[in-house]
Amino acid sequence: MDEALDVLAGLGERGKVLAGGQSLVPLMSMRLSAPEHLVDVNHVPGLDGVRVDADAVHVGALARHSRVEHDAAAYDAVPLLRRALRQVAHPTIRNRGTTVGSLVHADPAAEMPAVLLLLDGSVTLRSVERSREVPAAAFFTGPMECAARAGELAVSATFRRPPPGSGSAFVEVARRQGDYAVCGVGAVVGPDTVRVALVSMGDGPVLVDLSAAYDGSALDPDAARVLVDDTIDPEGDIHASADYRRHLAHVLVARAVREARAEVGAA
Incomplete structure (x- = not known):
């Protein structure tokens, strides 16, 4: 870890971290990203874990989507993780791509940024100088942009457990199974609260609190429509x-x- 951080500090803006590569390599192929150096962290020990505690699921930077998807303890703690991950691309990509890498990539059409935001999660960033934890609300700063600075490595992400008595779901529509979502929605419903996070509806994941439109048993469709319309800003393509x-x-x-x-x- 120390060696990787030293290398990143020396490269600054000229370096990019390579973990799963399922987002970065296609960008490079399309000439949308052209780093001078790739810092491959795949052999850095201690970054591939999935840990569950009383408050959250903690996912290491090298934990593949498939590992998080099939982790029984993570599913028991936060079922929304598996439900969203099954919408991510195809099994071949999930076997290689990393959950934390998807967060750092910050694609507005990606599922995991929406899940992190919906669960009030955070990302831990490390550099030579310090370690800092950035909440999801401040982590996604724009399309394909996040709060990670030059010289920093995203070492883990924290997905907090929903309140007791909550239910969750993740649904989306794509042109073909495995394509990026034309629209996707994650939902967490508690005894008195309803929150949703939307994919492909703005410059990043979009969070909408629908609690004011919920009476404890059903959602008022008209009130919910107003709340959603006031928050999303979709673009045509x-x-x-x-x-x-x-x-x-x-x-x-x-x-x-x-x-x-x-x-x-x-x-």
Whole structure:
């Protein structure tokens, strides 16, 4: 670890960290990223763990999506992790790609940034000088941009347990299974609270608190629509128009909340 941090400190803006490479390498292939140096951290010990405690699931920088997805203790603590990870690309990519790497990549169409934000999670960054923990609300700073600075290594992410008695769900629509979502929604429903995080609806993951539209048993569709519309800012592209994305947001929010609420009722 110390050696990796020393190398990163010396390279500054000229270096990029390589872990799973499932986001970085395609960007390099498309000439959207051209670092002078890649710092491969795959053999740095102690970064591939998944740890569960009373408060959260802690995921190391080298923990592959598939490891987190299939970790029974992580599922018992935070079922939303597995539900979202199963939407990430394909098994081949999940076998190599890392969950923390997806967070640092900060793609607005990616699932894991939305999950981190929805669960009030955080990312721990280390450099030669210090270690700091950045909450999800401050970590995602723009499309493909995060709070990690030159010389820093994201060593772990913390996904906090939802409140007791909560249910969760993650739903999305993509052109093909494994493609980036045209729209995706994660939901956590508690006894008196409803929160959702949306994918592909802005410059990063978008969090909406729908508690004011929830009476403890059902969501007021009109009130929820207003809250969602006031928060999201979808853009059109070759895959979907902004209006279609907005329509999907309303449909998927209702579906995700309904599925999460059903889990609460079954508990």
